[in-house]
Amino acid sequence: MTLVSPRRRIGRTTPHPGHRRGRGGIQAAGFIGPAVIIFGLFYAYPIINTLFISLHDWDIFGGNHEWVGVGNYTRALSDPAFWSSLGKTFYYFISVPIRIGLGLLLAYGLTTFDRWPIAQRFLRAVYFLPVITSWIVVSVIWKGILQPSGLLNQVIGSLGGPRLLWLADRSLAMPAIILMTIWKAVGFSMVVYSAALLAIDPELEEAAAIDGASNWQIFRRIKIPLLRRTTTFLFVISTIDAMQFFAQAYVLTNGGGPARATYPVMLYVYEQAFRRFDAGYASAMAYLLFLIILSITFVFNRINKRNEI
Amino acid sequence: MSAVTDTYQGSRRVSRGHIARIVRVFLVLSAVVMVGPFLWTAISSLKPTDKIFDGSYVPKGFTLDHYRRLFEQTNFLRWFANSVGVITAIIILNLVMASLAAYGFVRLRFRGRDFIFKMLLVSIMLPQQVLMIPLFIWLQRLGLINSYFGLILPFSASAVGIFLLKESFESIPVELHEAARVDGASELSIFLKVYIPLARPALATLVVLTFVINWGAFLLPLVIAQDRSLATLPLGLASFSTQAGIEWGPLLASAFLADLPVIIAFLFLQRYFLAGLTQGALKG
Numbered sequence: 001m002t003l004v005s006p007r008r009r010i011g012r013t014t015p016h017p018g019h020r021r022g023r024g025g026i027q028a029a030g031f032i033g034p035a036v037i038i039f040g041l042f043y044a045y046p047i048i049n050t051l052f053i054s055l056h057d058w059d060i061f062g063g064n065h066e067w068v069g070v071g072n073y074t075r076a077l078s079d080p081a082f083w084s085s086l087g088k089t090f091y092y093f094i095s096v097p098i099r100i101g102l103g104l105l106l107a108y109g110l111t112t113f114d115r116w117p118i119a120q121r122f123l124r125a126v127y128f129l130p131v132i133t134s135w136i137v138v139s140v141i142w143k144g145i146l147q148p149s150g151l152l153n154q155v156i157g158s159l160g161g162p163r164l165l166w167l168a169d170r171s172l173a174m175p176a177i178i179l180m181t182i183w184k185a186v187g188f189s190m191v192v193y194s195a196a197l198l199a200i201d202p203e204l205e206e207a208a209a210i211d212g213a214s215n216w217q218i219f220r221r222i223k224i225p226l227l228r229r230t231t232t233f234l235f236v237i238s239t240i241d242a243m244q245f246f247a248q249a250y251v252l253t254n255g256g257g258p259a260r261a262t263y264p265v266m267l268y269v270y271e272q273a274f275r276r277f278d279a280g281y282a283s284a285m286a287y288l289l290f291l292i293i294l295s296i297t298f299v300f301n302r303i304n305k306r307n308e309i
Numbered sequence: 310m311s312a313v314t315d316t317y318q319g320s321r322r323v324s325r326g327h328i329a330r331i332v333r334v335f336l337v338l339s340a341v342v343m344v345g346p347f348l349w350t351a352i353s354s355l356k357p358t359d360k361i362f363d364g365s366y367v368p369k370g371f372t373l374d375h376y377r378r379l380f381e382q383t384n385f386l387r388w389f390a391n392s393v394g395v396i397t398a399i400i401i402l403n404l405v406m407a408s409l410a411a412y413g414f415v416r417l418r419f420r421g422r423d424f425i426f427k428m429l430l431v432s433i434m435l436p437q438q439v440l441m442i443p444l445f446i447w448l449q450r451l452g453l454i455n456s457y458f459g460l461i462l463p464f465s466a467s468a469v470g471i472f473l474l475k476e477s478f479e480s481i482p483v484e485l486h487e488a489a490r491v492d493g494a495s496e497l498s499i500f501l502k503v504y505i506p507l508a509r510p511a512l513a514t515l516v517v518l519t520f521v522i523n524w525g526a527f528l529l530p531l532v533i534a535q536d537r538s539l540a541t542l543p544l545g546l547a548s549f550s551t552q553a554g555i556e557w558g559p560l561l562a563s564a565f566l567a568d569l570p571v572i573i574a575f576l577f578l579q580r581y582f583l584a585g586l587t588q589g590a591l592k593g
Contacts, residue, residue, distance in 0.1 A: 028422070030409075034405070046443035053442065113336070121579075125575070129343060132571050134525020135543075140564040150362065215328060244436060251550050289438055290436060
């Protein structure tokens with residue numbers, strides 16, 4: 001208790017008077033050790049190892065590996081199948097602004113339900129239900145809905161629309177997956193925006209209203225700018241999420257069909273590794289995807305910084 | 310003054326009322342769109358096979374046949390049991406590891422503490438696709454492919470969980486810790502008797518978060534459990550839904566049953582769900 005080491009004054013983030021020196025290291029190891037071991041074994045080591053593997057011609061099941069340098073990377077860059085599957089993943093990014101925009105609309109709309117808290121809570125729960133439902137379950141449900149005689153065509157038909165072959169038509173399969181994604185993910189943006197809207201000082205709105213600003217003006221000129229950080233955050237999170245586009249194509253379109261119209265790059269990586277056993281090539285592509293995610297995050301953060309006052 | 314604001318509000322009330330009505334219609338319609346697919350699945354799973362796609366909203370016939378066939382002719386119960394077992398272990402391990410680590414980061418001082426914590430946070434950023442291949446090769450070398458340990462251990466600690474509990478522990482006054490130390494309590498007993506009971510809401514949030522993430526986990530389990538007998542629900546459902554000649558009745562029944570635990574948990578623990586998924590994401 002009375003022992004105060006000189007080091008304690010520097011770099012202290014949490015005040016901690018009751019610390020006995022000497023036993024600290026052992027104690028700390030006992031507390032954070034288990035988690036650190038798990039992270040080291042199953043995150044840190046594999047990540048570094050991916051880089052190592054990606055520089056080899058590496059058979060995933062055999063012991064065969066041969067150094068090829070950046071060979072796998074140049075191979076990816078000149079592989080049309082890699083580019084076309086990457087194109088499908090980028091196509092899938094269309095869902096990102098839509099799910100964020102609709103989420104904002106729902107969150108903002110819910111604030112007008114302030115006088116009926118029960119209705120508000122009920123609606124919020126309903127919008128959130130698809131978020132917690134797993135991708136596989138969502139894909140199975142939508143596989144049924146998108147059948148020629150499924151729920152979606154039934155609704156379109158009752159409005160007088162045509163019967164569409166959502167999962168068999170090359171030009172409709174991606175829009176169908178995007179539609180499903182918006183349905184599943186919009187509730188997440190809604191909840192995040194709801195929390196952010198609550199944090200806005202109501203006096204700002206009152207002051208603007210007294211000055212004669214319309215609802216739209218308040219929304220456009222006050223709320224949207226104040227929500228900018230939240231919006232950037234949602235863009236980063238949703239883009240990373242969209243980059244993982246895999247289970248949807250695996251189940252909904254039976255592995256990227258029809259005729260590879262919905263074949264995402266993650267499925268290509270998976271098949272190269274576990275169908276063709278080419279772990280080196282698959283690792284190189286995985287690292288390229290990682291670089292894309294990093295640069296997207298970097299760009300969004302720059303935009304965020306620039307907009308800060 | 311009040312007269313002025315009154316007229317302002319009076320003139321705006323007309324348009325405000327209109328817009329409010331449109332917004333409300335939009336909100337209710339959205340709710341219908343969100344619930345519709347769930348209801349359609351539940352209702353379709355109770356229709357006789359030839360009536361599933363007959364376009365009726367209200368079933369004309371009612372049968373539990375699909376559920377019976379699901380239990381008798383597929384491995385659904387096996388998948389379900391696998392999922393329950395794996396998730397129980399994952400949740401318990403996450404609780405233990407995250408709370409221990411969070412306590413270490415908040416109340417103990419040791420060299421490299423901040424650095425180690427930052428490294429853990431970086432892991433949140435890492436996408437699963439980078440992990441997939443080396444994790445497989447590594448688990449293969451450890452003999453953990455096609456074993457329950459392989460489905461559990463890599464997911465037994467999460468940085469988001471540690472972060473969540475760290476926040477909670479930080480909000481507990483240091484004075485409590487000091488007082489307990491003066492009384493001669495060890496760090497372990499302070500942790501168990503003071504911090505854990507006070508962090509109960511955060512622990513509940515962690516349970517819910519871990520449950521949702523791992524109940525639906527697909528890509529990594531797909532790689533780790535190549536053996537069908539180890540399949541968890543997502544793996545079972547995926548293979549069931551991609552085989553030739555889909556049996557829609559049992560398939561929709563399985564989707565509904567797989568989602569039921571999530572829906573029920575959500576109904577009872579709503580605030581932990583909302584807290585967990587937004588906080589987890591915001592902090593990450």
